Amino acid sequence: MKLLVSVNKKELADYLKYTNSFLIGLKNYAINYYEATLNDIKEILNNYPGIELFVSLNKNIFNEDLKDLKEKLQELATLKIAGILFYDLSILSFVKKLNLNIPLVIHQTHMVTNYNICNYYFERGVKYAYLSAEITESEMALISKKSNILLMATFVGHLIISHSKRKLVSNYFEYIKKEKSKDLNTIEEKNSKQKYYIKETNLGTDILTKDILNGTRAFCLLKEKIEYAILDNNLIDDTIFLQVLKLYNKYLNQKIEESLFLEKVQELIGSYEGFFFQKTFYKVK
Amino acid sequence: MKKVELLSPAGDLERLKIACLYGADAVYIGGKEYSLRANANNFSLEEIKEACEFAHFYQKRVYLTLNIVFHNEDIAGVYKYIEDVVNLGIDAFIVSDLFLVSYIKKNFPVEVHVSTQDSVTNYETVNFLKQEGVDRVVLAREVGRLDIKEIIEKTGVDIEVFIHGAMCTFVSGRCVLSNYLTLRDSNRGGCAQICRFGFSLNDTNDNFSMAVKDLNMSSFLKDMLDLKIASFKIEGRMRSPYYLAVVLSSYRRIIDAYYEGNLTNDLLEKEEHILSMVSNRENSTHFYDKEADMTDQYYIGRQEASNQDYLGIIFEKENNLYTIRQRNYFKVLDDVEIITPNMDIISYKIKNIYNKDMESIQVANQADSILKMEIPFDLPIFSMIRKPYLK
Numbered sequence: 001m002k003l004l005v006s007v008n009k010k011e012l013a014d015y016l017k018y019t020n021s022f023l024i025g026l027k028n029y030a031i032n033y034y035e036a037t038l039n040d041i042k043e044i045l046n047n048y049p050g051i052e053l054f055v056s057l058n059k060n061i062f063n064e065d066l067k068d069l070k071e072k073l074q075e076l077a078t079l080k081i082a083g084i085l086f087y088d089l090s091i092l093s094f095v096k097k098l099n100l101n102i103p104l105v106i107h108q109t110h111m112v113t114n115y116n117i118c119n120y121y122f123e124r125g126v127k128y129a130y131l132s133a134e135i136t137e138s139e140m141a142l143i144s145k146k147s148n149i150l151l152m153a154t155f156v157g158h159l160i161i162s163h164s165k166r167k168l169v170s171n172y173f174e175y176i177k178k179e180k181s182k183d184l185n186t187i188e189e190k191n192s193k194q195k196y197y198i199k200e201t202n203l204g205t206d207i208l209t210k211d212i213l214n215g216t217r218a219f220c221l222l223k224e225k226i227e228y229a230i231l232d233n234n235l236i237d238d239t240i241f242l243q244v245l246k247l248y249n250k251y252l253n254q255k256i257e258e259s260l261f262l263e264k265v266q267e268l269i270g271s272y273e274g275f276f277f278q279k280t281f282y283k284v285k
Numbered sequence: 286m287k288k289v290e291l292l293s294p295a296g297d298l299e300r301l302k303i304a305c306l307y308g309a310d311a312v313y314i315g316g317k318e319y320s321l322r323a324n325a326n327n328f329s330l331e332e333i334k335e336a337c338e339f340a341h342f343y344q345k346r347v348y349l350t351l352n353i354v355f356h357n358e359d360i361a362g363v364y365k366y367i368e369d370v371v372n373l374g375i376d377a378f379i380v381s382d383l384f385l386v387s388y389i390k391k392n393f394p395v396e397v398h399v400s401t402q403d404s405v406t407n408y409e410t411v412n413f414l415k416q417e418g419v420d421r422v423v424l425a426r427e428v429g430r431l432d433i434k435e436i437i438e439k440t441g442v443d444i445e446v447f448i449h450g451a452m453c454t455f456v457s458g459r460c461v462l463s464n465y466l467t468l469r470d471s472n473r474g475g476c477a478q479i480c481r482f483g484f485s486l487n488d489t490n491d492n493f494s495m496a497v498k499d500l501n502m503s504s505f506l507k508d509m510l511d512l513k514i515a516s517f518k519i520e521g522r523m524r525s526p527y528y529l530a531v532v533l534s535s536y537r538r539i540i541d542a543y544y545e546g547n548l549t550n551d552l553l554e555k556e557e558h559i560l561s562m563v564s565n566r567e568n569s570t571h572f573y574d575k576e577a578d579m580t581d582q583y584y585i586g587r588q589e590a591s592n593q594d595y596l597g598i599i600f601e602k603e604n605n606l607y608t609i610r611q612r613n614y615f616k617v618l619d620d621v622e623i624i625t626p627n628m629d630i631i632s633y634k635i636k637n638i639y640n641k642d643m644e645s646i647q648v649a650n651q652a653d654s655i656l657k658m659e660i661p662f663d664l665p666i667f668s669m670i671r672k673p674y675l676k
Contacts, residue, residue: 060406061409062406062432063407063436064432066407066408090407090409093410108458111354111382113355113357114357114360114384116360120383120387139356142357143357162459162462166578166581166582168454168582171578172579172584175579175582176584185486186488187493190485194466207462279468280473281469282469
């Protein structure tokens with residue numbers, strides 16, 4: 001297993017001691033990633049030779065995007081990037097039609113949940129599947145067993161829960177006739193008192209967990225089954241994140257005992273384990 | 286000219302029969318498993334058989350939703366289930382997990398429609414799905430008029446769009462709020478509609494809301510008919526039979542008038558009025574002609590009004606003596622309207638009401654009670670009595 005850091009800046013020097021695999025969003029095409037232009041991506045690859053750089057284009061593509069998307073994919077194919085994460089199937093279609101030499105990662109955020117869908121994409125030339133955060137560790141293990149596709153999963157980060165094309169926060173402030181002062185806000189559900197981040201961008205509105213996912217226990221169980229463990233730096237303090245990254249690196253290099261690793265990460269980011277050990281249900285009894 | 290299909294939801298057999306009789310060309314239903322409305326009544330295998338027989342008798346089509354996002358544990362039984370329901374007469378499956386497309390197309394002579402859950406928003410993706418064998422794509426609710434037009438022109442694939450009913454705040458398939466707040470899996474039919482819950486913003490006492498108004502495309506229907514969309518979809522497998530009857534018959538009258546060349550502004554206004562009366566939330570056209578904005582959302586107050594216009598349904602008749610299941614309060618001498626599966630709307634003043642023992646009563650005030658009424662003209666079974674809508 002390799003550590004794949006979803007970065008929050010173009011400067012990667014701080015991370016390089018612990019990993020050389022990175023994930024970034026392409027500007028105007030990425031939901032919930034640090035966004036870089038094609039020039040930024042070229043600059044990163046120049047500045048940090050030898051790194052693996054994955055680029056996310058995970059928004060829904062509309063007709064008006066297609067021409068530009070095609071050009072961007074052709075240009076990305078000339079760069080030595082490690083792969084493209086995609087949500088919309090137009091990207092898979094273009095890469096196949098144009099015979100572009102880019103490894104693909106199926107990244108349909110909440111919909112990569114079983115081994116059959118992983119096999120479906122593998123049979124169509126997709127190399128990696130970025131698993132949904134809403135399935136359990138044992139479901140991930142079974143997907144690994146019953147699919148040939150290489151797997152990615154998030155183990156640390158604020159998880160995206162929902163994406164809307166609507167500008168929900170701007171709309172609200174327009175309604176109450178006040179100025180919106182910032183793009184990142186917190187909402188609290190009134191009965192349960194659960195809190196979430198709500199983030200508005202040029203692509204719409206995202207809701208994210210306010211707690212940081214600590215998937216360290218699942219990481220230890222899945223380390224032979226997942227190709228890339230994604231650690232997401234976005235909205236996490238850099239100092240804390242780097243300490244977590246360092247611990248993950250030490251664990252993979254067998255320089256820290258598992259129990260101490262678990263304890264130290266928990267001290268840094270808490271104990272929220274998402275759905276790794278918690279199944280959802282769908283019929284109300 | 287190929288006519289647009291009017292596609293209705295049906296949460297159970299009664300609703301399916303109402304839908305077929307009140308103007309739907311096709312109905313979509315959920316089985317007991319694999320459907321995104323896990324908490325609707327849904328159809329057993331026996332009921333699916335009866336549904337197909339009933340619908341096919343009236344030359345209507347039946348589509349079965351298999352549109353959950355599968356987890357490993359859901360896979361084992363699905364292949365046998367598909368075979369069973371194909372044998373019962375299903376005309377098409379609505380799927381979101383694409384591994385089912387190739388499996389179904391390879392093994393069975395039925396159509397496969399890709400669900401709106403896959404949030405398809407462009408023609409390149411539709412063409413990719415066409416190559417995979419998909420017969421129809423239900424577009425994402427975020428796709429506007431120009432994109433719909435271009436997708437139809439550049440793909441030749443049957444395109445289905447929503448025209449009426451509840452909307453999601455978030456992109457379908459890209460929302461799991463329900464999973465996080467309640468553990469109910471929104472992509473497996475358990476959505477708790479968290480987007481309609483109350484929130485506060487930034488630790489204030491604000492009433493921050495994400496809820497959106499319902500969709501009602503009647504004002505743009507002529508324009509949509511011009512686009513050559515294959516199917517107009519109505520949302521709401523859990524809506525009442527009365528709601529279905531009114532919504533379907535209104536859209537049926539508009540569509541038929543369009544093809545007969547006599548769609549007038551007067552007719553459109555009348556049907557828009559009827560559709561606004563049956564709705565229990567405010568309506569909007571959302572993304573069709575603009576980016577959705579503040580006017581498409583709710584911010585304060587009650588979002589849903591209880592509709593008490595539906596007074597009863599006729600389920601048996603003997604000459605002009607009709608047996609009625611009561612729904613809401615009415616009394617002798619009330620002015621009402623009777624809507625029928627023939628698309629008629631008949632104004633009537635109630636002359637008499639009897640209890641089930643044929644004793645005369647003045648007031649019908651017990652919900653679900655069985656009543657009888659003499660009405661001096663011929664009405665088909667499943668005609669409904671309501672408060673007057675017509676101006």
